[in-house]
Amino acid sequence: MYPNWILQRAYLTPTRQALVFHEQSWTFEQLKEQSLQRAHQLTTLGVQQGSRVAIMGPSTPYFVMMLYACMHLQCEIVLLNRRLTKEELAYQLADSEAVMVLVADEDQEKLPPHVQQYTFSTIANSAEMAVDIAQEWSIQHTISIMYTSGTTGFPKGVRQTVGNHQASATASVLNIGLQTEDAWLCAVPLFHISGLSIIVRSLLYGNAIYLYDQFDVETITQHIIDGDVTHMSVVAVTLERILHTLEQQNAQASPRFKVMLAGGGPVPVDYLQRAYQRKLAVVQTYGMTETASQTATLTSEDGLRKIGSAGKPLFFNQLRINEPNGHGEGEICIRGPHVTPGYIGRYADKSTTVNGWLHTGDIGYIDAEGYLFVLDRRADLIISGGENIYPAEIENVLLTHPAVQEAGVCGQEDERWGQVPIAFVVLKETITTEQLQVFCQQKLARYKVPKEIIMVDELPRNGANKLLRRQLKKE
Amino acid sequence: MYPNWILQRAYLTPTRQALVFHEQSWTFEQLKEQSLQRAHQLTTLGVQQGSRVAIMGPSTPYFVMMLYACMHLQCEIVLLNRRLTKEELAYQLADSEAVMVLVADEDQEKLPPHVQQYTFSTIANSAEMAVDIAQEWSIQHTISIMYTSGTTGFPKGVRQTVGNHQASATASVLNIGLQTEDAWLCAVPLFHISGLSIIVRSLLYGNAIYLYDQFDVETITQHIIDGDVTHMSVVAVTLERILHTLEQQNAQASPRFKVMLAGGGPVPVDYLQRAYQRKLAVVQTYGMTETASQTATLTSEDGLRKIGSAGKPLFFNQLRINEPNGHGEGEICIRGPHVTPGYIGRYADKSTTVNGWLHTGDIGYIDAEGYLFVLDRRADLIISGGENIYPAEIENVLLTHPAVQEAGVCGQEDERWGQVPIAFVVLKETITTEQLQVFCQQKLARYKVPKEIIMVDELPRNGANKLLRRQLKKE
Structure with a gap:
């Protein structure tokens, strides 16, 4: 067992500066106090200890406090990428079975419909309910979950445990x-x-x-x-x-x-x-x-x-x-x-x-x-401004369009972003590239939308019919 | 599994200074090379991987190299206190069942008789035999064993694992x-x-x-x-x-x-x-x-x-x-x-x-x-110049003397050492304090020998007949 990081740090160095945001700052003791308050408020709202909750918002002290509150409650925290589309978020929420989303007020409209949610301000205005905060955490406890795409298939929710984070740090x-x-x-x-x-x-x-x-x-x-x-x-x-x-x-x-x-x-x-x-x-x-x-x-x-x-x-x-x-x-x-x-x-x-x-x-x-x-x-993998983009994910979206027969995506060098995705499609019905772009924008975070869509007669494939994405790049 | 510390450090920062002794110095790469050579020589001499070996010597690079060689072989290393008497060492060697002692040449005469041993110079002059050195260690692996006395009874061999040492550092x-x-x-x-x-x-x-x-x-x-x-x-x-x-x-x-x-x-x-x-x-x-x-x-x-x-x-x-x-x-x-x-x-x-x-x-x-x-x-516990001294251990030695009926030991403040042990004894036969001192010197490391032995008619005890050592102190 390892000590609850937030309590332990506040115990060891309570008066040290912990967080600075614009003109404001917080000590470790203050972060502890405020995050405990949030934990008590989340308890009132029905967040159970050890439950899986998602969280979404910009990088603010409110977000940090909410994160720490969830850690106090030993929740498995699904960290939602706020650049994703409603469809992408809906997938992650369904796959993770998160019981609710704690969402920054300004991000509420980004969430898909019919999601159990509490805004940060709702939480901050709630009553507090006493709850036993775990003083120590198991090394195997999953603190955070982040979705990442892979070679094939759907995005995968990766567990990051107390032990993983401690070993990394x-x-x-x-x-x-x-x-x-x-x-x-x-x-x-x-x-x-x-x-x-x-x-x-x-x-x-x-x-x-x-x-x-x-x-x-x-x-x-x-x-x-x-x-x-x-x-x-x-x-x-x-x-x-x-x-x-x-x-x-x-x-x-x-x-x-x-x-x-x-x-x-x-x-x-x-x-x-x-x-x-x-x-x-x-x-x-x-x-x-x-x-x-x-x-x-x-x-x-x-x-x-x-x-x-x-x-x-x-x-x-x-x-x-x-x-x-x-x-x-x-x-x-x-x-x-x-x-x-x-x-x-x-x-x-x-x-x-x-x-x-x-x-x-x-x-x-x-x-x-x-x-x-x-x-x-x-x-x-295409890395664009530090964001990972998996060609398969974009190809899968293109392939759901009735006019598209085949799709291949690769990265193009870009002076500003390092790389940007571009797509090659084989059509079975007539459609404009603009229409396909609009289609992608509904389904994909903006940074994943192909910067260019090129119509071709066929895609380069090997003997086993596997798409040769590196070949695409040369074209 | 964790990387073999010596190999990993030499891999990461081979040319950094690792050890300075008098006018000489070694890099991490050099310590690795020389400790691997010692590991190969120990193999020739029959030291098996994973076996329990004892080591004794002053704090020199030879000692460090031998320690690292034993780590390479994943031995459980019993670290012998070179200030102990032959009797005390014999106890630890018997209790630990160490298969052999690797001993600095100058410490050889301190060992009890009939102990399987190799001096550092014998090892350094041996042929080398190839052996697979473990690239990684289990977190549960016992790296070192140190004897410490407790409240009662005999010295205890304490396991210190890879995980213990890593967590501490x-x-x-x-x-x-x-x-x-x-x-x-x-x-x-x-x-x-x-x-x-x-x-x-x-x-x-x-x-x-x-x-x-x-x-x-x-x-x-x-x-x-x-x-x-x-x-x-x-x-x-x-x-x-x-x-x-x-x-x-x-x-x-x-x-x-x-x-x-x-x-x-x-x-x-x-x-x-x-x-x-x-x-x-x-x-x-x-x-x-x-x-x-x-x-x-x-x-x-x-x-x-x-x-x-x-x-x-x-x-x-x-x-x-x-x-x-x-x-x-x-x-x-x-x-x-x-x-x-x-x-x-x-x-x-x-x-x-x-x-x-x-x-x-x-x-x-x-x-x-x-x-x-x-x-x-x-x-x-009496702490004398940083060494732990357990009253029970000295009392047990005094009680083995045929003239002693009861013995009680406590610490006395000492300007130089912080504390020194003094003993109170109840006799059943006549004997001088000098004779008892000589007896203790045969059985106990010098720093444990009572600085003063005081003859008394009875020892302070509580209702359960438990010796009240704190009471002794006041006397």
């Missing part, structure tokens, strides 16, 4: 170090593991979070120049915007700023060199929802020497390439206490690991010095 | 922080948990150890003044010597020096004030063999405000006082992943915990702000 600290005055700037979504892992680190490390609900590049860059914060998580596209802002002002990162963790796909070499000029240490990472954040990182010192590498595993993690000769290119496999025990819902019976090894579907190799290079993300 | 880092350039000065014995935990931290953190086989106060203090090291573990008596040396030179600790962990009993208030004058941050800790080092620590900031307190638990640990009213004085109980799963040998069946809680036998209370105060160490 402690392995990370052994890599990047820790000081009392460290502070993380969080401008990545809290519904992604990149954001949620900042929450976990804050509680375990006792560090403050500077939370942003918008990517306000001017203010964020100023924090880096002034050294108000020491750490930040970025994707390539946000890194570029910060670099651009630093360059415009001819400014440098403060010596107090320690490290920027860059995830969600490779960082262009040019960005690394520009960061170096601005004295901004960038650490490239390789991680995923199934590993509760980072598995490997490339240190800043190695950034230019090992360009394109995702570095070495964190201390408690193991990496290997699954290929017959023991070296060379193959599927990246991951083992460690940070690897999910499995899925919920439709895929609950699907094993995520083989002999403890997570087969990622990503292709890579490990060089002679032990550095990982990721060549291809699984399932021809 | 990660919980500690969340409290004291970590930077790449940190370096620990180790002048506490490696056969105690205070020393072994520095070894574990070095591997997990990637930090250098400055190792000392003698408490060379001049050189050690110079490291603190120069800031070559950032951390050190001390007991009250060694802290005093460092303070005295700083004061003589009118010197201060370097700003690079971060923290001194003071364990093995309370630190006198006067020392804390003197340390404050010398800008030396002292953190008081509470820990024991059964908890793989620290359970609680008092931060330096709180040092003077909460004088006499052992602070708050480390993040993953829980503390409570076992007493009927829920507050007030009572037995200190500890829960967490750092708590031993149990004993070996004679006490293998004795449970160490109740519902996961280790009942320490120590008496204390937790104040309104959650700070632990330790009032009495278990079993009237």
Whole structure:
């Protein structure tokens, strides 16, 4: 058993700054008190301890408080991506069987109809009911659930346990170090593991979070120049915007700023060199929802020497390439206490690991010095502005249209977003690309809607009739 | 499964400095290579993987290499206290059923007769035999065994697992922080948990150890003044010597020096004030063999405000006082992943915990702000220069003498050592105190031999005839 993180942190360092949002700030003791109040209010509204609830909203202190309240109640928390369509959300709510959605007032209209829900303001205005808050948590307890798509089929709800999150945070600290005055700037979504892992680190490390609900590049860059914060998580596209802002002002990162963790796909070499000029240490990472954040990182010192590498595993993690000769290119496999025990819902019976090894579907190799290079993300994964897009998911949507006979989706390089999805379709009835675009917009989050739809006579397939998405790319 | 710490650390940071001893130093890669060589040599000499072996020697690189070699072979390593008598060692070797002793050449004569043994030089001169070194370790695997005495009966062999050590090191880092350039000065014995935990931290953190086989106060203090090291573990008596040396030179600790962990009993208030004058941050800790080092620590900031307190638990640990009213004085109980799963040998069946809680036998209370105060160490424990001395053990030795009818031992305050043991005896035959002293010297490590033996007509006992050791103290 492990202590309830929120209670333990408030006990150990009650007066330390925990959260900063615009002009307001909260100590760990204040977060504890307010989250306990929310837990008591949720109890009044019928949220049972240990039940599965979904939560949706922008990255605000209200969201953090609600998250902590659910943790106090040992709920299994389904973190909904607020960029999804009603259809996509409906799928996740049905699959997860979440008993209700706790939703920020401004996101209420994004929810599909007929969903049991409470807005944050309804909750905050409710009476409180006494409830025994668990002082300790089991290492196997599922704290969070995030949906991720895979090679084929439907999105899968990935369990992230107390043990997964703790292992991730402690392995990370052994890599990047820790000081009392460290502070993380969080401008990545809290519904992604990149954001949620900042929450976990804050509680375990006792560090403050500077939370942003918008990517306000001017203010964020100023924090880096002034050294108000020491750490930040970025994707390539946000890194570029910060670099651009630093360059415009001819400014440098403060010596107090320690490290920027860059995830969600490779960082262009040019960005690394520009960061170096601005004295901004960038650490490239390789991680995923199934590993509760980072598995490997490339240190800043190695950034230019090992360009394109995702570095070495964190201390408690193991990496290997699954290929017959023991070296060379193959599927990246991951083992460690940070690897999910499995899925919920439709895929609950699907094993995520083989002999403890997570087969990622990503292709890579490990060089002679032990550095990982990721060549291809699984399932021809398209990474657009840090969001994962699975071609199969878009193809499935296109195929539900009566006019579409075949569909193939791949990523196209894009200066701003890294990649964007484009689609190739074989028609059986006449339809315009505009009509197909509108159709997709109803079914898919905006970032997943193909930027271009191209009509073709046939799709490239191999002998087994398997779609060759890489071939599409060349076309 | 967790990675073999030595291989993983050498993989992640091969060229970092790992160990400094006098004028020599080793990188993590070099320690790996040399420890693997020793593992291959031990294999030639018949040491089986997973077997239980004992190890004895001063704190030298040879000792560290041998320890790592045994870890590679996944041996259960019995760490022998080289200050013990042959009789005491014979007990531990018999109880642990260690198949052999790996002994430093200079310690060979300290071993009891008829013990299967190899000296470090014999091992270093042996041929090497190939053996598969485990790449990963189970969390339940017992890495080390240390003997500790208890309230009653014989010394008990305490298991310390991979999980215990990892939990201890990660919980500690969340409290004291970590930077790449940190370096620990180790002048506490490696056969105690205070020393072994520095070894574990070095591997997990990637930090250098400055190792000392003698408490060379001049050189050690110079490291603190120069800031070559950032951390050190001390007991009250060694802290005093460092303070005295700083004061003589009118010197201060370097700003690079971060923290001194003071364990093995309370630190006198006067020392804390003197340390404050010398800008030396002292953190008081509470820990024991059964908890793989620290359970609680008092931060330096709180040092003077909460004088006499052992602070708050480390993040993953829980503390409570076992007493009927829920507050007030009572037995200190500890829960967490750092708590031993149990004993070996004679006490293998004795449970160490109740519902996961280790009942320490120590008496204390937790104040309104959650700070632990330790009032009495278990079993009237005497702490002398950081070594634990159990009155029962000395009493048992005295009682084996034919002239002794009853014996009672307690601690006497001592300016240098904190406490020293003194004995009260009721005789049945005439004998001199000198003769009893000589008898004790044959049976007990020097620091356990009573500094004074006082003949009395009767011992203070309660109604149940239980010896009242606290009453003895007053006499």
